[in-house]
Amino acid sequence: MSTKNSLPDFRNTPIIDQVGVEERVARFTTRSIKKSSKMQGLKMILNMIDLTTLEGKDTEGKVKQMCFKAAHLHDIIPGLPTVAAVCVYPTMVKTAKDALKGTGVKVASVSTAFPSGQSTREVKIADTKFAVENGADEIDMVISRGEFLKGNYEYVFDEIVAIKAACGSARLKVIFETGELSTLDNVRKASDIAMYAGADFIKTSTGKISPAATMPVTLVMLEAIRDYYYKTGRMVGMKPAGGISTSKAAIHYLVMVKETLGGAWLSNEWFRFGASSLANDVLMQIAKETSGVYQSLDYFSKD
Amino acid sequence: MSKKQENKIGLDFKTDWAYAPAPEDTKHITLQKQYDLFIDGKFVKPNSKKYFDTINPATEQKIAEVAEADEKDVDKAVKAARKAFEKWSKISAKERGKYIYRIARLMQERAREFAVIETMNGGKCIRESRDIDVPLAxxxxxxxxxWADKLEYAFPNRIPQPLGVAGQIIPWNFPLLMAAWKIAPALAAGNTVVLKPAETTSLTALKLAELIRDSGLPDGVVNIITGAGKTGAAMVNHPDINKIAFTGSTDVGKMIQKSIAGTDKKLTLELGGKAANIIFEDAPIDQAVEGVINGIFFNQGHVCCAGSRLFVQESIADIVIRKLKDRMESLIVGDPMDKNTDIGAINSKEQLLKIQEYIKIGKNEGADFYQSSCTIPSKGYFCRPTLFLNASQSHRIVQEEIFGPVLTIQTFRTIEEVIEKANNIAYGLSAGIWTDKGSKIFNISSKMRAGVVWANTYNKFDPASPFGGYKESGFGREGGLHGLMPYLKF
Known part of the structure; x- marks a missing residue:
């Protein structure tokens, strides 16, 4: 049976018990990550960050400066990785692409009338194509939450299929805006829809709605990825976005990935953090591990 | 998709990113080389002059020597308790409550110390002794x-009175917690106590004795004496004890019941178990799997209410088993003092041999044996988390309590079938039900012959909730109002 491009069978979608999910999450947060494993984890986190600016007031100047930061996180400490990608609006893709030439840092672009997704399919496809044509390596689309909550799952599914087709070779991340989906059962259902429709990544949030990424939501999505992998053999990536601003929280996410999906997902090919302020906190921790003392925030560049 | 391709799909939990050792600091604790008996508010030398070694099961190293109480020591302790009872039962109930509150607060203050010693002496991982045993105690x-000054409200229109001297014998799986379960209601009801911890895990009870001494509780109200089965027998047979409370094996429980027959001693027994944990096809599967893991591997499976018999509805059996195996791969077995350890050391060599014997029996009986691939330390008593798939009611590993990290798995088709199988056992302490349907929970839990039934969770304990068994799991309840009753007469 081909599983490609047909709406998933919801009879196989497990029910989610929120209390149980929260208990499991609490276990991840009691893992004690120290010394060498902390340092290794911190560097891994830096390399998994999608450094993001998604503001109405974004300009080429702002994007260029952020791109420089993406490739030169903290040159005083040698041997640090770059971030995985920068994440910008479609109109900024060209600027970012030029600024990042030769750095290995990818350019991701939000699309499909981000963040609300309230537009026609044609506009969303055009939006996506524009970003891809300008050089986006990755597309972060939003689902139509209104249609989802109406129970119009086929609409959501078809839309993802259409955007995936418009992406060409760019990898597609599908944003659910879990803060608007309200239940973990809905998060699981959206995960299944997106993966069966061809998503390369599933992503929690736009960062514009609170709550954004949480550990329970991410765990439910990781478990959906695991079940889908066992069914189809295809790996799907995960991107929690918004609200993860400390090293400690990010390390808890790594623990969760490691213990839910195993080592294969512990690279920026399969796991990303969507964040704007996380990088500097991680850098501060790395500097502290290296020198033994905390430094003031003024020693870490804000771009 | 072809079968061949399907077989290749699997998750690999061995990663380059390993957790560095994160041992709990043990420097802050103080342990003596030798411990005496705590009788009448003082530590006194045993009449027997004998001491036995207590070890750390994770390293097999001796930690301390503990006194062995003989009949004369038991008699001395009972006499002290009897003498103290005259005063203790007459002071105002409000004052009694204050003393017990003080013990609780002191225990919170010294929680770290208790957690570390519990882990050192018993082998359970520090995560559990720190987050569960000590706070719950x-x-x-x-x-x-x-409750101390509210007993007449707890039992309206009756006149609750203490029994006298309670002899309490506790097991090695939750040494401090079991001491708390026993001592706290006995004191609240106005009784005095002679308590004997298990011989492999005496240290936290002796530390509790120090704490009780420091709390200013009147001398003789709580006496803690150490020793093995002989000491316990001397307590059970002592003529001036009014009540025996025992938690431990069914065999010893039966012996106790025989030896007090014909006396007017009161008795509560909390004995073995072989709980059914039942997953229906409409269950929240990932959370159920987590619950099953905690149900059997909590405290190395040394839990009388452990969910040791898993029943899975056939339609979801393959998925559940796959998820169980994956989850087992992420369990860390090893140094109990490491904060990341999930499964610590088996409590004693004797118990490890018993578990290994049952694993051999299970293999011979033809159930499919599976263990996680984790490494275990070469020294100390350890056992990998173990599954027996395709087990049946006729297997001894299904019928008998193993008291280790060994889970048997049986499948079922209908509700009637699983109720019958779950109840078809000599024990009846606890059960677990996993389903999204509330009506099914009420239907099945009312038909389970088990003292505790958990729904969509497992191993949840609360002082306000009574705990105890049916059939060979014993009688009497501990915890809640029901837990006060066995320490009162009306």
Whole structure:
């Protein structure tokens, strides 16, 4: 049976018990990550960050400066990785692409009338194509939450299929805006829809709605990825976005990935953090591990 | 998709990113080389002059020597308790409550110390002794302290009175917690106590004795004596004890019941178990799997209410088993003092041999044996988390309590079938039900012959909730109002 491009069978979608999910999450947060494993984890986190600016007031100047930061996180400490990608609006893709030439840092672009997704399919496809044509390596689309909550799952599914087709070779991340989906059962259902429709990544949030990424939501999505992998053999990536601003929280996410999906997902090919302020906190921790003392925030560049 | 391709799909939990050792600091604790008996508010040398070694099961190294109480020591302790009872039962109930509150608060203050010693002496991982055993033990004192001056409201229109001297014998799986379960309600009800911890895990009880001494509790109200089965027998047979409370094996429980037959001693027994944990096809599967893991591997499976028999509805059996195996791969077995350890050391060599014997029996019986691939330390007593798939009611590994990290898995088709199989056992302590349907929970839990039934969770303990068994799992309840009753007459 081909599983490609047909709406998933919801009879196989497990029910989610929120209390149980929260208990499991609490276990991840009691893992004690120290010394060498902390340092290794911190560097891994830096390399998994999608450094993001998604503001109405974004300009080429702002994007260029952020791109420089993406490739030169903290040159005083040698041997640090770059971030995985920068994440910008479609109109900024060209600027970012030029600024990042030769750095290995990818350019991701939000699309499909981000963040609300309230537009026609044609506009969303055009939006996506524009970003891809300008050089986006990755597309972060939003689902139509209104249609989802109406129970119009086929609409959501078809839309993802259409955007995936418009992406060409760019990898597609599908944003659910879990803060608007309200239940973990809905998060699981959206995960299944997106993966069966061809998503390369599933992503929690736009960062514009609170709550954004949480550990329970991410765990439910990781478990959906695991079940889908066992069914189809295809790996799907995960991107929690918004609200993860400390090293400690990010390390808890790594623990969760490691213990839910195993080592294969512990690279920026399969796991990303969507964040704007996380990088500097991680850098501060790395500097502290290296020198033994905390430094003031003024020693870490804000771009 | 072809079968061949399907077989290749699997998750690999061995990663380049390993957790560095994160041992709990043990420097802050103080342990003596030798411990005496705590009788009449003082530590006294045993009449037997004998001491036995207590070890750390994770390293097999000796930690301390503990006194062995003989009949004369038991008699001395009972006499002290009897003498103290005259005063203790007459002071105002409010004052009694204050003493118990003080014990609870002191235990919270010294929680780290208790957790570390519990882990050192018993082998359980520090995560559990720190997050479960010690806080819950303190909570039992807090809870029962509250009842001390409200007994007439707890039992309206009756006149509750203490029994006298309670002899309490506790097991090695939750040494401090079981001491709290026993001592707190006995004191709240106005009794005095002679308590004997298990011989492999005496240290936290002796530390509790120090704490009780420091709390200013009147001398003789709580006496803690150490020793093995002979000491316990001397307590059970002592003529001036009014009540025996025992938690431990069914065999010893039967012996106790025989030896007090014909006396007017009161008795509560909390014995073995072989709980059914039942997953229906409409269950939240990932959370159920987590619950099953905690149900059997909590405290190395040394839990009388462990969910040791898993029943899975056939339609979801393959998925559940796959998920169980994956989850087992992420369990860390090893140094109990490491904060990341999930499964610590088996409590004693004797118990490890018993578990290994049952694993051999299970293999011979033809159930499919599976263990996680984790490494275990070469020294100390350890056992990998173990599954027996395709087990049946006729297997001994299904019928008998193993008291280790060994889970048997059986499948079922209908509700009637699983109720019958779950109840078809000599024990009846606990059960677990996993389903999204509330009506099914009420239907099945009312038909389970088990003292505790958990729905969509497992191993949840609370001082306000009664705990105890049916059939060979014993009688009498501990915790809640029901837990006060066995320490009162009306």
């Amino acid at each position: 303190a909570n039992h004192f807090f809870y029962n302290a509250g």
